[in-house]
């Protein structure tokens with residue numbers, strides 16, 4: 001890593017992207033909370049979901065605000081979910097990782113203005129993945145607005161920074177289609193066999209977005225890693241709980257039916273695993289590619 005970029009010390013860039021990442025994490029929290037409810041994301045300003053008091057600007061500092069409030073609302077003392085500082089911290093770390101990626105990809109040649117898009121495109125990708133992951137964990141669905149935006153940004157990055165990312169417009173377009181198609185088939189086959197929805201069309205769109213951004217070459221790894229890591233989490237969950245967590249769309253089924261249990265009925269939202277696998281490829285593709293691309 002170079003000491004300075006275009007005369008700007010690297011430590012200053014690191015602090016800047018950390019702060020930017022945490023601020024975007026704050027925005028991600030707003031999206032996670034409001035988009036599934038269909039609320040405006042600009043108005044009103046942040047409020048305590050419990051008592052409705054507006055949050056003071058000095059308590060609204062990412063990560064630190066939660067810490068000095070001791071995780072409680074200043075007005076009603078209701079607990080504030082650990083999800084808020086967690087999302088902010090994750091986004092700050094990913095933002096820093098995107099800076100490393102940008103510096104590596106530029107080969108130390110770019111100035112600050114040249115680094116900006118190399119940071120911004122992967123960061124936008126991570127931002128959308130983290131946001132839709134937390135929505136999927138809570139609501140078991142992925143709003144199409146995030147995946148469609150993500151696919152558009154992926155195509156744009158293939159047109160603008162392909163010399164640095166190694167994903168050109170053909171990889172991107174083929175990735176968009178090839179990513180989405182197999183999942184449509186899996187959904188249909190799984191549904192015929194079990195009469196249950198294992199994955200939804202949110203996952204289809206998400207794979208399209210991942211294919212459009214990381215290119216068709218990323219898909220073998222993303223398919224494999226998300227399935228394996230998904231099983232590694234789902235199997236112990238089912239064994240410990242002795243019954244599968246119930247997806248919300250089955251909650252209003254006939255209550256006289258005994259709740260199905262066992263692996264065949266295991267269900268976890270799949271979006272988070274696709275997102276994690278996509279980020280693993282984004283940051284570690286140099287290590288992974290020899291194993292997954294013939």
Ligand SMILES: [Zn+2]
Nearest residue numbers: 048051073076
């Ligand atoms: Zn409150």
